[in-house]
Each structure stands twice: as C-alpha cells, then as structure tokens.
Amino acid sequence: xxxxxxxxxxxxxxxxxxxxxxxxxxxxxxxxxGTVADYISSLGKVNPNQYGLAVVYRNGDIVEAGNSGxxxxxxxxxxxxxxxxxxxxxxxxxxxxxxxxxxxxxFNSVSDLExxxxxxxxxxxxxxxxxxxxxxASRSAAPNRIxxxxxxTLSGQNDLYVDQQVALDExxxxxxxxxxxYLLKDYGNxxxxxxxVLSLYFRxxxxxxxxxxxxxxxxxxxxxxxxxxxxxxxxxxxxxxELNALLVTSGMYNSSGEFAFRVGLPAxxxxxxxxxxxxxxxxxxxxxxxxxxxxxxxxxxxxILEYLTQKLGISVF
Ligand code: GLN
Numbered sequence: 001x002x003x004x005x006x007x008x009x010x011x012x013x014x015x016x017x018x019x020x021x022x023x024x025x026x027x028x029x030x031x032x033x034g035t036v037a038d039y040i041s042s043l044g045k046v047n048p049n050q051y052g053l054a055v056v057y058r059n060g061d062i063v064e065a066g067n068s069g070x071x072x073x074x075x076x077x078x079x080x081x082x083x084x085x086x087x088x089x090x091x092x093x094x095x096x097x098x099x100x101x102x103x104x105x106x107f108n109s110v111s112d113l114e115x116x117x118x119x120x121x122x123x124x125x126x127x128x129x130x131x132x133x134x135x136x137a138s139r140s141a142a143p144n145r146i147x148x149x150x151x152x153t154l155s156g157q158n159d160l161y162v163d164q165q166v167a168l169d170e171x172x173x174x175x176x177x178x179x180x181x182y183l184l185k186d187y188g189n190x191x192x193x194x195x196x197v198l199s200l201y202f203r204x205x206x207x208x209x210x211x212x213x214x215x216x217x218x219x220x221x222x223x224x225x226x227x228x229x230x231x232x233x234x235x236x237x238x239x240x241x242e243l244n245a246l247l248v249t250s251g252m253y254n255s256s257g258e259f260a261f262r263v264g265l266p267a268x269x270x271x272x273x274x275x276x277x278x279x280x281x282x283x284x285x286x287x288x289x290x291x292x293x294x295x296x297x298x299x300x301x302x303x304i305l306e307y308l309t310q311k312l313g314i315s316v317f
Contacts, residue, residue, distance in 0.1 A: 013282070013312050015055060015063045023065055026307055027051040027289065027300045034291030034299035037271040041169045043073060043290075046272070051289035051300050054211035055308075056219060058228045058282060064212060071208040072288055073166050075270030076107070078147070078204040079129040080247065081217070085150050086123075086132045087239055089139040097135065097189055098128045100246060107253045107296060108176045110183065118187020122250040124268065127180045133201040134190045143196075147204040154217035155209065156229060166206035167199075174202065205270075211286035214276050218284040221247075221266070244278055248316075255295040263305045264315030273298040277305055279314045 031049040038044025052067040086094055103121040105112040113120055113127045120128035137143040152160050170177075181198055184190045190197055209217070220227045225240040227233075235243065247266030252259040252275075259267065265285075267277035273290035275298055285308070289300035309315045 012057050012059070012061050013314065015308075015312070019308070019311055020063075020065045022311075023053060023304050023307060026303050027066065030289070030300040030303045031291065034293050036273075036290045037292055037296070039173055040073075040166065040271070041173065042163070042166045043075075043169075043272055046072070046290050048290045051287065051304070052211040053285070053287050053304060054215045055283055055285050056212070056215040058219065058223050060229065062212065062215075067288070068211045070288075071210045071213075072274060072290075073163060073205070073270075073272040074207050074209050074214065074274060075205045075272045076124065076129070077214060077268050077270040077274045077276050078151075078207060079124050079132070080243070080251070080268040080276065081151060081154070082129065082132050082136060082147055082204055083123045083246070084235055084239075084243065085147065086135045087235060087243075090135050094132075094135055098123050098131050100249075102249045102254075102256050104254050108180070110176065110179050113180060113183055118184055118189045120184075120189075122246065124246070124250045125253070126177055127184060130177065130181050130184060130197060130201050131189055133204070134184075134192055134197045137192045137197055137200055143200050144203060147200070148207060151207055151209070151217060153230075154220070154227065154234070155213040156216060157209075157213050160207060160209060160213070162203045163206045163208050167202045170202040170205060171198070174198065177201065211274070211288050214274065215284040215286040218276050218278060218286075221278045222280055222282055222284050224281075244280060247278065252297055253295055255293075255297060259297070259302065260317070262302065263309050264317040265305065265309060266316070267305070269297045269301070271296050273301060275301040275305060280316060282314065 220234040224237040244266040287301040
C-alpha cells in the first residue's frame with residue numbers, strides 16, 4: 001500500500017490550459033468586489049485589478065498564471081515563516097507565550113489580547129506575530145537580517161529585499177500595532193524594546209516576493225519539513241504537522257472556518273492580497289490579488305483557491 005500511495009502522491013496533478021483560462025475568467029469576474037487595504041499608504045497605491053497564481057510541486061514543476069512573477073508586499077504571509085523560525089530558535093517554550101486557538105476577532109484586535117491577559121490567541125493575529133518577533137529578536141544577534149536571510153534561503157532568491165517605504169508607512173500608521181505591543185509589554189510578554197520589536201515586525205511584513213517565490217519558499221510544509229530543493233530540513237515532520245494545523249485553524253484569521261469549508265487547505269493570508277496554501281505531500285500554491293473582503297482576505301485569491309481545490313480534488317478534508 002505504501003508504494004502505490006506514494007507513487008500516487010508524487011505524480012503531479014494536471015492543471016490544464018482549460019483550468020487556467022477558467023481561473024482567468026474567475027479573476028476578471030471577481031475584480032471590483034473587494035477593497036484594497038490602504039491603512040498602510042503604499043499598499044493603497046497598487047493596481048487592484050490584477051492577480052497571480054503559482055503552483056509549485058514537490059518535484060520542482062511549476063504552473064503559473066497571471067502576474068505570478070510580480071513581487072508584492074508579503075505582509076502577514078510572513079508570519080508563517082517567522083513562526084517557523086521561532087519554533088526553530090525557541091522550541092516548545094514558545095507556546096507559554098502564545099495560544100493556538102482560532103480567534104473570532106479581527107487580526108489586530110486589542111480587546112482580544114486584553115481578555116486573554118496578554119497571551120495572544122494564536123501566532124498569526126498581529127499580537128501573536130509581535131510576540132514571535134520578540135522571541136526571534138531575543139535569540140538572534142542580527143534580528144533585522146535573520147528573517148530576510150531565512151526568506152532568501154527558502155526561496156532560493158538572494159535578491160529579496162525589504163521595501164523600506166512600506167516599512168516606514170507601517171510605522172507611521174501602525175497605531176494599533178503599537179497599542180498591542182505596549183499592552184504585551186505591560187503584561188510582561190515582550191522582553192525587548194517595543195520599538196525594536198515593531199521595527200522587526202514591520203520589516204518582515206514589508207519583504208517583497210512574488211507568488212512563485214512564496215510557493216517555492218513554503219515547499220517544506222508540503223514535504224514533512226524538508227525543503228525538496230536543497231534537501232535541507234527546516235522543521236521536524238511533527239512541527240510541520242503543527243504548522244499546517246495552525247494554518248487551518250487560524251491562517252485566514254476570523255474566517256478560517258469559512259475558508260476550511262470552502263477550500264479546505266492550510267493557508268496564510270496577508271492584507272496585500274496574498275494567500276499561500278499548502279497541499280501536504282504534494283505542492284504549495286500562492287495566489288495574489290489586492291482587493292480584500294471585510295476579514296482582510298483576498299476576494300479573487302479565495303475564488304481561485306476554491307475553484308482549484310474543487311476541480312482538482314485537493315482539499316485536505
Ligand atoms: N503589517 C500588517 C499589519 O500589521 C499585517 C496585517 C495583515 O497582513 N493582515 O497590520
């Protein structure tokens with residue numbers, strides 16, 4: 001049984017030209033149905049009516065559509081990678097500082113944190129990701145480089161960079177993130193200086209990557225923790241399972257349940273319109289389209305993932 005199912009797993013699922021043209025129609029149809037996030041001013045200037053799709057299989061094959069090579073601000077998609085890094089650097093002790101439960105509040109809710117006595121509900125809401133940044137800062141001699149270097153290694157792209165303007169804009173209008181960080185500090189759940197922790201947080205949100213680069217970077221989550229490109233172990237198989245579980249329950253914020261119902265893949269979204277999804281043992285998929293629904297998730301991105309998972313039968317449920 002192991003042999004035949006393994007062979008089955010290794011073979012690529014065919015994404016035909018017909019499927020790709022349906023996806024392009026879906027995108028055209030979905031444009032105009034959401035709003036581009038503009039609370040970070042540089043994000044508001046992006047052309048809303050575009051989309052990208054990249055499917056990267058474990059064996060390295062790639063299927064791309066739309067603006068798959070256009071770099072965008074990865075925003076909260078970065079939280080998946082900073083969590084991975086913190087799990088590597090800190091180990092299970094991290095879980096004394098952040099819970100692992102879905103949140104029914106918005107991703108930047110202050111009351112949620114207050115109600116939980118300064119322990120964020122999960123590592124993907126802003127408060128949780130700020131704690132994760134603090135944990136990384138405490139374990140690294142060069143915290144401002146470590147996340148970017150990690151992303152360069154995982155994606156295989158040495159020219160990845162932080163868009164300084166986006167990071168500055170975030171710092172300028174990130175009043176809620178400052179509120180969350182000061183509250184965390186008050187509860188004793190941040191060790192470093194608030195400004196330093198937020199600088200790290202804003203900078204990793206402001207890394208620019210394309211759909212293809214993000215899907216390449218996440219392949220270890222589709223391969224039991226080993227990056228199939230380099231053969232390097234990133235996390236253990238057990239930690240991979242934990243990361244994928246957290247993505248299912250919290251990766252799409254307070255609409256994670258709805259997304260599990262419609263799509264059924266571990267996934268992480270960001271306010272710039274990116275969604276990175278994992279098909280365990282098979283592939284990583286990244287979609288991007290800037291217009292968001294009221295929960296802060298890409299409208300067209302979700303439509304594409306819903307269509308693709310149904311068409312290919314690749315939901316984990
Ligand atoms: N940098 C953004 C913020 O802190 C990330 C939020 C997101 O992508 N959902 O508000």
